[in-house]
Amino acid sequence: MHNFQSSSQLRCGERLLDLREPQVMAIINVTPDSFSDGGKYHAGAVLLDKILAQVARAMADGASLIDIGGESTRPGALPVSEAEECQRVLPVVEAIAQRFDVAISVDTSNATVMRESAALGVGFINDVRALQRPNAIQVAADCGLPVSLMHMQGEPDSMQDNPEYRDIYREVETFLRERIAACTAAGISKERIVLDPGFGFAKTLAHNLALFQRLPDIVAWGYPVLVGVSRKSMIGALTGRAVAERMAGSVAMAAMAVERGAHIIRAHDVKETVDAVRVAHALKFEKLAND
Numbered sequence: 001m002h003n004f005q006s007s008s009q010l011r012c013g014e015r016l017l018d019l020r021e022p023q024v025m026a027i028i029n030v031t032p033d034s035f036s037d038g039g040k041y042h043a044g045a046v047l048l049d050k051i052l053a054q055v056a057r058a059m060a061d062g063a064s065l066i067d068i069g070g071e072s073t074r075p076g077a078l079p080v081s082e083a084e085e086c087q088r089v090l091p092v093v094e095a096i097a098q099r100f101d102v103a104i105s106v107d108t109s110n111a112t113v114m115r116e117s118a119a120l121g122v123g124f125i126n127d128v129r130a131l132q133r134p135n136a137i138q139v140a141a142d143c144g145l146p147v148s149l150m151h152m153q154g155e156p157d158s159m160q161d162n163p164e165y166r167d168i169y170r171e172v173e174t175f176l177r178e179r180i181a182a183c184t185a186a187g188i189s190k191e192r193i194v195l196d197p198g199f200g201f202a203k204t205l206a207h208n209l210a211l212f213q214r215l216p217d218i219v220a221w222g223y224p225v226l227v228g229v230s231r232k233s234m235i236g237a238l239t240g241r242a243v244a245e246r247m248a249g250s251v252a253m254a255a256m257a258v259e260r261g262a263h264i265i266r267a268h269d270v271k272e273t274v275d276a277v278r279v280a281h282a283l284k285f286e287k288l289a290n291d
Contacts, residue, residue, distance in 0.1 A: 010146050010194070010224060012103040012123030017064060019224050022258045022277040025065035025105060025126075025266040026058035027230065030088045031072045048095055055096055062274035066100075067126055067266060068092050068117075069107030082112045090116055097121030105148075111135035118143040126226075126266075128152055128201065130179040141187040148194040148226050148264075149179045153202035163202040169214040172197055180223075194224045194264065200232040208234045212257075219261030227257040228266035230273070247272060255280040 010017040017023050028051065055066055070088035071080050080088075089106060090113075096104055097120055105124035106117040110133060114125055123145060130149040131137040140147050151172045153163055165171050176195055183193060197218055199208050219225050229235065235249040236242070247269045254265045254273050258280040267273035 012065070012105075012146060013118075013121065015101075015103045015123055017103060017264075019263045022262065022281050023064045023264045024062060024270055024274050024277060025067045025226070025264055026055075026061075026063035026270045027067050027069070027266060027268050028054055028058070028092075029069045029072070029107075030092050031070055048091065051092055052095060052099060055100055055102070058270045059100065059102055061271035063102075063270045065103045065105050065124060065264065066096060067105040067107050068096070068122075069126075070113070071108065071110075082110045085110055085113050086116060089113055090120060093117050093122055094120045109133045109136060111139040114143060115139045118145060124148070126150075126196075128196075128198070130176075131183065132179075137182060137186045137188070141183075144192075146192040146194055147183070147188060148196050149176060149183070150196035150201065150226075151175050151198035163204060163207065165207060168203070168207045168211050169217065172211060173218075176218075190223070194226050195221070196226040196228065199227065199229050200234055205234050205237045212253075212260075215257060215260040215262065219263075224263040225261065226264040226266060227254070227262040229253045229257070230267045230269065251276045259284050 008018065008020045010019055030051065058066060068089055070085040085108065089108065093104060093106065103123045104121060105126045106113060106122045107126045108114060108117070109127050109129040114136065125140055125143070125145050125147045127136065127147060128150045129152065131140055131147060180193055184190060195218060197211055197215070199211065203211065215225070230250045231243050231246040235246040235253065239246065239249045241249065250267065251269065251272045254267060255276040257265060258277045265273055265277055
């Protein structure tokens with residue numbers, strides 16, 4: 001079993017993330033159709049200074065990673081071309097890298113976006129398709145950056161039609177271990193691999209809850225684990241709240257993810273999430289010290 005705990009650090013380009021404490025990844029979608037903040041920071045509709053102001057707020061609130069996405073992966077979303085994604089993402093990445101001392105993540109599955117973003121200063125690749133698109137795995141290997149491999153059945157435009165599993169944990173495990181093997185064979189070292197169970201991606205509420213209960217087992221594989229549950233439909237199903245009213249549920253689940261061992265929490269509501277994960281982390285290690 002791989003064990004990154006010997007160093008507990010993740011090198012993101014020129015920056016090191018200390019994963020002995022949970023890190024919060026701030027979500028900034030530069031898309032017109034994101035499920036939560038669609039159009040809010042779309043580069044074609046809003047001046048770049050508004051995006052940069054959001055980055056500054058996220059950093060002040062405690063985010064250590066800024067995740068820039070140019071293709072919506074909400075249920076039913078259609079793919080965009082690499083050219084369009086580059087037009088959305090690259091100017092934002094370049095501006096952030098020039099102005100802020102922060103690790104930048106690019107939320108993409110496209111090889112060209114990965115390569116060009118890395119050249120502009122991105123330090124982390126966050127891929128919901130686990131490097132399965134053409135050339136993505138080799139470009140990621142050549143970039144030398146850490147990569148987050150996420151589980152998803154199918155594609156966003158159809159993933160929620162009727163997801164079925166015989167054993168959700170075992171099937172997610174099989175998929176992620178296969179992707180780990182593919183990555184290492186392509187030259188991506190295990191020290192650069194982060195795992196994301198893919199909550200909300202091709203999973204019913206029952207699937208999500210069952211998988212969340214097994215989060216400690218995924219952490220036990222020895223890789224850093226990224227969890228993204230912020231404002232997702234699973235929170236809405238549990239609380240009855242609309243997307244804009246799901247902060248409390250999202251923060252509660254983020255804290256429970258940290259208690260179960262998650263290392264990186266992807267969030268819209270950065271300040272509240274940072275506070276919650278710090279409390280959860282402190283209580284977790286106080287408990288461990290007294291056991």
